[in-house]
Amino acid sequence: MAGPAADVELAALLLAIDPLGLGGAVLRAAPGPAREGWLARLRAALPDATPWRRLPLGIPDSRLLGGLDLAATLATGRAVAERGVLAEADGGILVAAMAERMDTTTAAKLCSVLDAGEVSVQRDGLGLTLPARLAVVALDEGLAEEEAPPAALAERLAFRLLLEDLPTGAPKEVQEARARLSDIAVPETLLPALCAAAMAFGIHSLRAPLFALRAARAAAALAGHATVEEADAALAVRLVYGHRATQLPEQAPSEPDPPEPPPEQDDSAENQKQPESGALQEMLLEATRAALPAGLLATLGAGAREAARRAGAQGRAGHKRLSAQRGRPIGTRAGALRAGARLALVETLRAAAPWQGLRRREGGAGPLVRVKREDIRLLRFQQHTETTAIFAVDASGSAALARLAEAKGAVELLLADCYVRRDRVAVVAFRGRAAELLLPPTNSLLRAKRSLAGLPGGGATPLAAGIDAAMALAEEARRRGRTPLLVLLTDGRANIARDGTAGRPRAEADALAAAAPCRAAGLATLLVDTAPRPQPFAKQLAEAMGARYLALPSVDSQKLSAAVATTREAA
Structure with missing residues (x-):
């Protein structure tokens, strides 16, 4: 920029x-x-x-x-x-x-x-x-x-x-520059050098070198030059390439330059004015590099600029959905005027206007403007639906107290991220023989942190009950017009069935049965395996839920946050 x-x-x-x-x-x-x-x-x-x-x-x-x-x-x-x-x-x-x-x-x-x-x-x-x-x-x-x-x-x-x-x-020079723009000569080496500089900075658009060429010719005309010179090209690449760069040029290994024979004397004006292609390209690279903000050089060198841009692009939560009554107007459609629909009066008159002469001749005396059913136009609206992020946290003894503390810290960061995005958040904990709703859907970050602080640990793992409770919240969110997102943090060691009886085979079968409605509903889901070693059943459960699987033995909050953001985009 x-x-x-x-x-x-x-x-x-x-x-x-x-x-x-x-x-x-x-x-x-x-x-x-x-x-x-x-x-x-x-x-x-x-x-x-x-x-x-x-x-x-x-x-x-x-x-x-x-x-x-x-x-x-x-x-x-x-x-x-x-x-x-x-x-x-x-x-x-x-x-x-x-x-x-x-x-x-x-x-x-x-x-x-x-x-x-x-x-x-x-x-x-x-x-x-x-x-x-x-x-x-x-x-x-x-x-x-x-x-x-x-x-x-x-x-x-x-x-x-x-x-x-x-x-x-x-x-006042602009008018004169505009008049002589078509007469500006372009060195043969300029366009290849512009293309090479664009490739070096990761600019893949074909428009960029053409814009740079146009800008260089305009700069030469403004400066009163008959031919595009180095200063004109440098200004052009600063303006055109600086904000488009996605990488830094690779540094060529330094090697001793071989001795060169003395250059032949050539007094022609063309050879004096046109720089060699290699020298011109180096000059353009330096000019573009100088146009990059100082803080951006390190970012580009690390290759993180595009990742940061993509992460920022995920800042709008929720789906866009069509609505007949409220939201941002996005046009009109033909249709019958029924209860709940909103008439687009001007567009209806616009559709009827071309036929007024014919309708008057056919119908004789009558109203000044004659509107028929096929002329009716209805307003269309688009709404951003709010996202409800539901965190189902395994608080059983198999998760261990240290692991639970790590999970709490990761979920706290995710809750803060949801607060910034204006998402609603809910927290379900399951341990012992049942699941407990610690936090109903809310926008309050303080309430969310308090609910996590009071989350106890220990006991058996009623995984099916946790999934059932999270699904019930998701269905309630959908009924209220919101977009649910489910994040399940568990080590996958289910040992309590839906009826409260102990036994791993029955508990795992019930957990898989509870996962099926999640896949059928098309719910955006992320399953985070918090076990010290990834568990095969956790992968099987993620597949049954249609969830993205993420193994985080260390509960890395940064990875977890990025995974939730990706799941939200796919919702």
């Missing part, structure tokens, strides 16, 4: 010189004078007639893509088309507000328009294709690192900028 103020200011000028070629930028900044100043700088550097449109969060398709002009259609009795904001921004800039919250559907439509350079409208009885060649400035207001615009959209934008300082006014 480009951070220095000078680079951020130059990025605005390069984008103004070649907006359509560079695609746009992700601008990470809080609302305020600095962000508005950067946007003003960009807008002032563009030609006066350049379209400038704002894309609000949650924009409907009728406004995004275009469609039927409802008022004009109802007034004239014939279909009248209305251009959407994408078509209105043709040849200019589209500023997307709160891009970190943009839903994937809107992002996919925007990406399609960026790729094709046109918007296709096939709705409301219309079939239109309108030009929409534009650049996007995605305003990222996210507070956490995992809050970011959709990856597919960011991939199509050349720059990702971290705004820190208020930029100054736009220079």
Whole structure:
């Protein structure tokens, strides 16, 4: 991510010189004078007639893509088309507000328009294709690192900028640079060096070297160079490669350089200006390395950056499910207006409008607007369901007091993680001859810790009773519209059957029978084998439950937390 103020200011000028070629930028900044100043700088550097449109969060398709002009259609009795904001921004800039919250559907439509350079409208009885060649400035207001615009959209934008300082006014040289952009020459060695540098930093996108080439040409035009020079290429890779890097280049082993013959004298301008490919590639690697934040170098070297990003992406708990009455609106659908359904009045009128002339001729005198059953459109909503994480903990004597203490510590960390994700948590303990609900589903981290602190240990292992109690909680959570997640911590040494009688064969058979409904219900489950040595029956039980099996003789809390996060994503 480009951070220095000078680079951020130059990025605005390069984008103004070649907006359509560079695609746009992700601008990470809080609302305020600095962000508005950067946007003003960009807008002032563009030609006066350049379209400038704002894309609000949650924009409907009728406004995004275009469609039927409802008022004009109802007034004239014939279909009248209305251009959407994408078509209105043709040849200019589209500023997307709160891009970190943009839903994937809107992002996919925007990406399609960026790729094709046109918007296709096939709705409301219309079939239109309108030009929409534009650049996007995605305003990222996210507070956490995992809050970011959709990856597919960011991939199509050349720059990702971290705004820190208020930029100054736009220079007059931009207009001249835009005029001579097409005449900028590119050395033959530049594109291979850009591709090699991208591969060295683990950048596999084919767009990245092309964006870097575009940025280098724009930088050369801004600097008044006739040919792309090293400084232009260095600026381009800092802006384009810095935020895309996923690894550090491998260090080649140092070997003594063989003696080289003295170079032949060549006074041609071309040989003086174009650096050798190897030297140019090394320069680009150093420029990209310099653009990486200091703390990121060690992270990339350890190979943990991608793992951290994936872990952060799991921060939203629960399923998304469709709803007919509440949640975030996600469009409309055709259907009958029954109890509980919510009418989308504007979309219903939009569906009926093209047929008004025909219906008036067929029906004679009547209401001004004639709506039929097939015109009815109903609102659709999407809800995030809350996750209920159910921890079933083996507190029997076979688990041993030391092992139980380790399990408590691991579960405490998991409970804290669930609290951060706003999950509900519940704790079931089984020992002796029955299972006990220590903590009903709650959002209170303090109550969860208290329930674990008071968890006794010792006695037999009624494993079937523990699974039954956890399943009952899971079914109750589902009835309340929540997504259950079951984490079973046990050493697998069942010795108490469902009826309370002792005996390992009967207890294991009952445990397998209790596990079957879990698999049938498709419940997301993790079985953690806490025995000092992995137990064959624990693996068999995990298979019967359809659970992920994890053997943790030391109850490693970090591994356990990662496993629960993976199970939650699969839920």
